[in-house]
Amino acid sequence: MASLFARLGRWLARLAGQGHSCKGQNRAVSVGFDGVELVRQQYQESEERFRRLLESLPRVAVQGYDRQRRVIYWNQASTTLYGYSAAEAMGQPLEDLIIPAEMRDDLIASHRAWMEHGRSIPPSELELVHLSGERVPVFSHHVMLGEHTDSPVMFCVDVDLSDQKRAHRDLDFATRFDALTCLPNRQALEGQLNEALETCLVRKVGLAVLYLDIDRFSEINDALGYEQGDQLLSQLARRLRGELRLTDLISRVSSDEFVLVFLDTGQCGEVYHLVSKVQYAMRQPFMINGVERSITASLGVSIFPEHGNGARELIRNANVAKNRAKLDGLGGLQFFQRHHHDELVHQQRLVEKLEQAIERQELELYFQPQVSVASQRVENLEALLRWKPHDSDVFVPPDEFIPLAERSGLIHPLGEWVMEEACRQQAAWRAAGFRETRVDINLSGRQLLRANTLTRFEACLERHGLAPQDVGIELTENVLIDAASRVLEDLRRLYHRGVRIAIDDFGTGYSSLSYLKHFPVTSLKIDRTFMQDSPIRPADRSILEAAIFIGHRMGLEVVAEGVEYQDQWRLIGQLHCDLAQGYYFHRPMSAADIPPLLERHTNRRVAAS
Ligand code: C2E
Ligand code: MG
Ligand code: MG
Numbered sequence: 001m002a003s004l005f006a007r008l009g010r011w012l013a014r015l016a017g018q019g020h021s022c023k024g025q026n027r028a029v030s031v032g033f034d035g036v037e038l039v040r041q042q043y044q045e046s047e048e049r050f051r052r053l054l055e056s057l058p059r060v061a062v063q064g065y066d067r068q069r070r071v072i073y074w075n076q077a078s079t080t081l082y083g084y085s086a087a088e089a090m091g092q093p094l095e096d097l098i099i100p101a102e103m104r105d106d107l108i109a110s111h112r113a114w115m116e117h118g119r120s121i122p123p124s125e126l127e128l129v130h131l132s133g134e135r136v137p138v139f140s141h142h143v144m145l146g147e148h149t150d151s152p153v154m155f156c157v158d159v160d161l162s163d164q165k166r167a168h169r170d171l172d173f174a175t176r177f178d179a180l181t182c183l184p185n186r187q188a189l190e191g192q193l194n195e196a197l198e199t200c201l202v203r204k205v206g207l208a209v210l211y212l213d214i215d216r217f218s219e220i221n222d223a224l225g226y227e228q229g230d231q232l233l234s235q236l237a238r239r240l241r242g243e244l245r246l247t248d249l250i251s252r253v254s255s256d257e258f259v260l261v262f263l264d265t266g267q268c269g270e271v272y273h274l275v276s277k278v279q280y281a282m283r284q285p286f287m288i289n290g291v292e293r294s295i296t297a298s299l300g301v302s303i304f305p306e307h308g309n310g311a312r313e314l315i316r317n318a319n320v321a322k323n324r325a326k327l328d329g330l331g332g333l334q335f336f337q338r339h340h341h342d343e344l345v346h347q348q349r350l351v352e353k354l355e356q357a358i359e360r361q362e363l364e365l366y367f368q369p370q371v372s373v374a375s376q377r378v379e380n381l382e383a384l385l386r387w388k389p390h391d392s393d394v395f396v397p398p399d400e401f402i403p404l405a406e407r408s409g410l411i412h413p414l415g416e417w418v419m420e421e422a423c424r425q426q427a428a429w430r431a432a433g434f435r436e437t438r439v440d441i442n443l444s445g446r447q448l449l450r451a452n453t454l455t456r457f458e459a460c461l462e463r464h465g466l467a468p469q470d471v472g473i474e475l476t477e478n479v480l481i482d483a484a485s486r487v488l489e490d491l492r493r494l495y496h497r498g499v500r501i502a503i504d505d506f507g508t509g510y511s512s513l514s515y516l517k518h519f520p521v522t523s524l525k526i527d528r529t530f531m532q533d534s535p536i537r538p539a540d541r542s543i544l545e546a547a548i549f550i551g552h553r554m555g556l557e558v559v560a561e562g563v564e565y566q567d568q569w570r571l572i573g574q575l576h577c578d579l580a581q582g583y584y585f586h587r588p589m590s591a592a593d594i595p596p597l598l599e600r601h602t603n604r605r606v607a608a609s
Contacts, residue, residue, distance in 0.1 A: 193261055
């Protein structure tokens, strides 16, 4: 842009120079008449070319002003920029035409100073006035021609900056606001919150930061599509804004996460009141494309000054509390506690290590036998994943690392490894002549969200030359209830091919028995919590009894988990449970310990063919 002005300026200045030489005809006379005529012609041609050039520049507005600043030249681009036609502009003083009132006196003085003292007006960004009264941002460059003559002409060369200004504004908006909800983004919120914290310090008051994360938003997005997901977010943003007081802050900090800041609130009671208003607002259904949709969100709260001094720390701690709330299930609420943060750091380190567990061969499958209650024969082996990090002597409990793997997505490579290893091991045992025991693997809900998990399982069986009866799967009831129809179709196919499908931890999930008949399952594994006190607590005993009874009525095989003591063993015998799994018989053991066990038990070793 600057070089364009420089060139135009030089051109206009050269033209002014030519004007001088034309006027100083004394010098030309000595050149002779033909020479003068030639110079005049060249000058006229040059001026014509220049005029044509100025007229043809659509975005460069050029105006010429005489000694009294009256318009003597007005190109088409000036009409486009300022709204006056050339005919309307001609003869009008510059200051009455496009100069805002507040600049008028300065302009007249500067123009005079240029003509009288040669002090040029420097190029600058200005806001001039359109015929409609609107302001027009321009970059204006000025050239004085014939400066030292009786008829100096000032040319103004203006370039419209509206597009750049708009682009700047858009960029500024994009860097500080979220385009979908028009709420401030995380950076903008941090700035606002830091300012608010300074006010809090002066006024000696507290504030509360609420971190809100929509539960299972990615599933909502997958099910309804991004467009409806966006509608939901916009509606939620409007609703949340409606819950705020004028001084409170709100931001969309990432796709499905919002942060709300309640100023002047440090007391738990007040915070609970505000949070419950937000919870209430969330509970009302959203109308998306004419259909009512309900959502839940996990909430975390941090309070100033107890949980941090700066914006970043308070937001992070509210997020830590929210992550903690997520562990409690859908729609949870947690206030920040220091140990949550330490726990999170510990978990993050574990996830980093877990990422390398497969490569470093730190994983192993243990197998826990299931024993027939009638014959005490080992019927099945449940494959249970074990992980011993390279820098540790002990196993990390699966209850600790499996949920982490699920949240971080690592469950997919881990699950694949389990599938592959269980099939490989079962094929090896089959080849060694152990033909009668089945191996069961656990599949988590997150694994089934991947469309091809079950087809990969079938492919894995085939790759290892196994029959569908050789390896079964265990799923929890919630996984079945939440399963997409595509997953249920795959399960039905597996069921009809003869794969054993067990409901794991039965009794701890939805526990609605009516759903059982809708799902393709072959066994129930009653959770060990019902086993613990069943010999002494009539309530637990009744649940156990009912589960075994209903399981049998539905033609399912029933397995009692966590059988540790003789009286439990005796009880499940009386209740005609089919299989028992627990420390009373066998703890989970390494693959190497399985063949001697199978040989010792009644499982006959069939000669390998
Ligand atoms: P689960 O599938 O219900 O597995 C049974 C758990 O109960 C095992 O814990 C087993 O060691 C334990 N157990 C068995 N008998 C007794 C007993 O008599 N008393 C007591 N107190 N516990 C007993 P483990 O191996 O720690 O596994 C815990 C959970 O981790 C499993 O529960 C399963 O949900 C998950 N898990 C383990 N391996 C895998 C895997 O490969 N994939 C997935 N997705 N989850 C797995
Ligand atoms: Mg299991
Ligand atoms: Mg279980």
